[in-house]
Amino acid sequence: MCAAVKRTSCTPLAPPWWTGTAYRAEGEALHFLHLPATTSIAENSPPKTSIHKFAVNLSASLAPVLPRFPLIINSSPLTEAFKVNTLSGTDFEVVTTGKEQLDFEIGPNIFDLQIYVKDDMGITDLQVLTVQVTDVNEPPQFPGSLAKGLNFYITEGENPGFIYQFEAFDPEDTSRNIPLSYFLVSPINSFNLSANGTLFSTTKFDFEAGFNSYHLTVEVRDSHGLRASTDLLVTIVNINDERPYFTSPKRVYKIPEELSVGTIVANITAEDPDDKSFAYFLLYSITTVNSYFRINQLTGTIQVAGRLDREASGLRQNPTISLEVLVKDRPSGGQENRMQISFIVEDINDHPATCSQYSFSVLVPENTAKGKLVLDLRKFCFDEDLEVPNNKFNFTEPSGVGSSGRFSQDPAGSGKIMLIGDLDYENASNLAAGNQYTIIIQVQDIAPPYYRNNIYIYIITSPQNEFPLVFESPTYLFEVSELNPARTHIGQVQAMDKDFPQSQVWYSIATGGADLQYPSVFWINPQTGELQLVTPVDYETIPVYVLKIQATNGEDKSLVTVTVNVLEKNDEKPICTPHTSFMAIPVDLKVGTNIQNFKLTCTDLDSSPSSFRYTIGPGNINSHFTFSPNAGSNVSHLLLATRFDYIDGLDKIWDYKLLVYITDDNMLSGRKKAEALVETGTVTLNIRVIPHPTTIVTTTPKPRITYQVLRENIYSSSAWYVPFIVTLGSMLLLSLLGYMTVVLAKAICRYCKTRKHTKTLVKKGVIKNTKREVVVETIQMNTIFDGEAIDPVTGAVYEFNSQTGARKWKEPSSQMAGWKESST
Structure with missing residues (x-):
């Protein structure tokens, strides 16, 4: 390395x-x-x-x-x-x-x-x-997701049987030839597992009755004792096979009326046995048609949907509202259930005591006895609430102006207003109150919230006719002069009674006070009782009037006798006939002769015949004429008192117009004239002196005079009615001009003038070389008479011309006949 x-x-x-x-x-x-x-x-x-x-x-x-x-x-x-x-x-x-x-x-x-x-x-x-x-000796294994566990779902109600087949493997056994054994770690009665790994259900599952899920542990073992396990969660699937049921125990609900809209009055609950944990899946509804309630379909709360008025017609007779509530576990096609519930709407004091009217005007006679029922308010008031004490009410004690001591409520709170005092209209204390009383009473509920309303009672005392209508005097005596004009105050009557207030008294004439000419001689003022003349009275016609005067005030009537004495006055003029006359006398008429037998006959309604006195006024020149007798008689004759002397020139006129005065003051009558009043009548006499043909008019040579008399039909100046008629005719002519033009044309055609024979008086032994002088007097005669009237003095009928005023007697009197004779 x-x-x-x-x-x-x-x-x-x-x-x-x-x-x-x-x-x-x-x-x-x-x-x-x-x-x-x-x-x-x-x-x-x-x-x-x-x-x-x-x-x-x-x-x-x-x-x-x-x-x-x-x-x-x-x-x-x-x-x-x-x-x-x-x-x-x-x-x-x-x-x-x-x-x-x-x-x-x-x-x-x-x-x-x-x-x-x-x-x-x-x-x-x-x-x-x-x-x-x-290499390591490994235990058996469950493949894939099975090693982490499985979830199995079994629908409720399925029949028992095969559920699942387990298959595990041993990693050491590549050939898969070594057998494996399967076990349930915690055996459950509802399941069974075979040695080769087949899982079975041994019962029918009910989701609502038992467990909703099961936890199983499956273990697998190999030949060396090595083991492996996996978990199984078996869930029972709920199906909708159960009806929901109501869980709210209450079926009857008492609720007050007038709840506001939206107020919850009930909470309906229900459960679904299929799945109690999901109650919000239930849907609620009200199947009964109503306008009072609605339900929340998800929560089941019932709310007020409309006015709940216990006094309304729908709930007045039956205050119970029955509803059917429906619950469903799914909107459509699900299980449902129904339940009846009831709401009893209870009355509350939501209405005040109500009266058909809150203001009363009561007329109570003044003589009403104490203890009399004046007004019963119970007849006018009511409470719309239906149940006691909500529909009970009473009345407070009365109060108000002038009511104290006069009115009370008996019994208290009853609304019966009783009279306990005096209402006499003539009582001064009641008069001070105006005889009108105001009572204020409250009508109020006896249950909370104690609604109340004011009632106003106006009691007016009505006066009663307790006293008769009486005149101040049992009889009345009045006097009136016959000279008093119309509207003269004669006297006054007055009637009254002791009732208060004083009523207007109206007066009228019941009987009396009439004569032949006037139906009502007197007039009485209907308000004051003052008696007046309608027309002047005449003692000579009716000297005493007896009247019955009636007084009434709308309730009573009363009569009184009124005597009216007419005081006599000399108010009547003497009336003589004829009123006017035309006479002709010869110039040599003997003194003392009754001229044409003329007689004047006079009457006076308020004087005796012996009271007349006759006097000739203007026109009696040289006092040629006189009346005999000139006093003390109602008949007198016209006499020639002195002779005419035209020759000596003492008399110069031939036509006399005499104005005769007839008075009723002849003291020789022995009658005392009332208040020394004198009345005078007049008569007009027209006298023409006719010269004698042999009479020498003058002694001195004078021109020869020829008298040509032309007569004209004239009317007397005393005929006052002629111009009146002329004026009236003129007015008619103006309004009917066309018609009168035709009439006037005809009248002109017929118009003519007549001249009568003229006589000439010539003095015997006419002096030669004297120039003749003619004196002419013309009287025009109009023969057209288009009107007819009655003389108010003589009563004779005459015709007249409406244009000129000329007139003539329709039936001539004896005097007219004598005048015509002498004139011819």
Whole structure:
């Protein structure tokens, strides 16, 4: 070996190399110690088994030199079963790696390992280590993965029988002819192993009834008693052959109403006998259709899904909700089970006492007796809760303005409001309270949380008709002058009663107060009772009126007699007929003669016939005319008092218009006139003096005068109604212009003027050479009379012309007839 590394000598280094200082002899080089060499190792040695130790001799140098790590650079045959480990700086050993099995029976059995080393100086050495694999008597072995153990799976419910065939081998028996024996180290009744290695099951396995897995140790032995073993884990495979069952013992749950949505009310649990450890594989559902609950399909918790109102129609009659819960061990095609559960919804006090109204207005008569029931609140209030005490309530004591001492609750808390005080409307203390009382009462639950509501009661005292309606006086006497105009205040009546408040009294005339001309002579103010005239009264017609005045206040009626005396007044003018007259008398009429037998007849409603006095006013020139008698009678005649004297020139007019005054103040009548009032009537007389044909009008020579009388039909100025009618006709003409134009045209066609014969009075012995002078008086006659009326004084009917005012009597009186005679 020294020659192999070309050393000059094989003397060890001195001093030793392990001292830390290397002294190399002259001519020495790096080389292995104890190599080359031959060694052996038993087959199947475990990894890191030491095979051979060697050292490295360093080269000589002034400085220490360390070898680099020795390496196995080659092996024959090739193998990775060996490697070099360092023991110290220069000591090393060869060990097994375990990467390859050193099996004598398989081979190779000899390995030549080339070990190489090199130091820092670049000096190298290479030696060979021969490793001999020696044969060892090995125990039997299980092949492959069987040696590490096996896992077997047996489905539950399978029939007993063959499970597995074990086959081991003996490494020493290359021919495989040496028999091996198999044993179960710990026999289990459910399994049996034959000597040739056949494993059998002896029972039918139930996953839910027994063990879920079995641990078996199988041992094999050779003829030398060497043995080997392997482990078997037999797992019973669970199949879905069992129905799940419910483990929650509770079937009936009592829950309060009005739980919020999502509240957990039950926790349904179940187990699957097939696999109790995997409960989350179970699925839960509710098969009953309902709107109250839902279930978590994975956990089985039941939650509130809808409102639980015990008072609602669905739960009012039957508060029990029955559900069917289904549990399944797989979504489809699995085993399932069902269970009935019930929820009893219990009533809670979730409703306050409720009233159909919370404000009451009660009208109580003032004369209501004490102890009278005013209002029973129980009839208006209720509680929707169904069970006691949740549906029970009461009422607090009443309070409020003016109610103290007048109202109470009897019995307490009953809601029955009783009258305990006085409500008399005429009582001053009640009047101070306004006869209106406010009661405040609370309706409240008797169970927590004691809901309450306010109730307001307004009690109004209604007045009663306790006293009759009475006039202040049992009778009334009033006086009114017949001269008083309409709307004159006569007097006032007044009625009242002692009831409070005072009601409005209305007055009316029940009977009386009428005459032939007016249905209502009096008017009474319906609110004040003031009596007034509607039209003036007339003593001469009705001197006394007896009225029945009625008073009413809506409840009572009362009548009183009212006497109205009409005070007599001289308010009537004398009315005489004829009211106007036309007369003609001869100039030589004898004094004292009743002119044309003219008679004036007068009447006065409030004066006696003896009270008349006759006076001729303007127009009685030279006092030619007088009345006889001139006083003390209602009939008087017109007489010629003095003669006419035209010859001497004393009289100059021929036509007299007399205005006659008739008064009712004749003191000779012996009658005392009321308040010395005098009324005067008037009559108009037209008198024409007719000269005698032989009468000489004048003594001095005068021109001859011819009198031509033309008569004109005129109307009297006292005919006041003529212009009124003319005005009315004019208004009608304006509104009906077209129609009146035609009428007017016809009237013009028929219009004509008439002239009557004119007589000329000529003085006897006419003086010659005297110029004749003619005096003409014309009276126009209009023969068109388109209207008809009644004279208010005489009552005679006359016709009139609506345009000119001319009129004529339709049936002429005797005076008119005499006038016509004299005029002709």
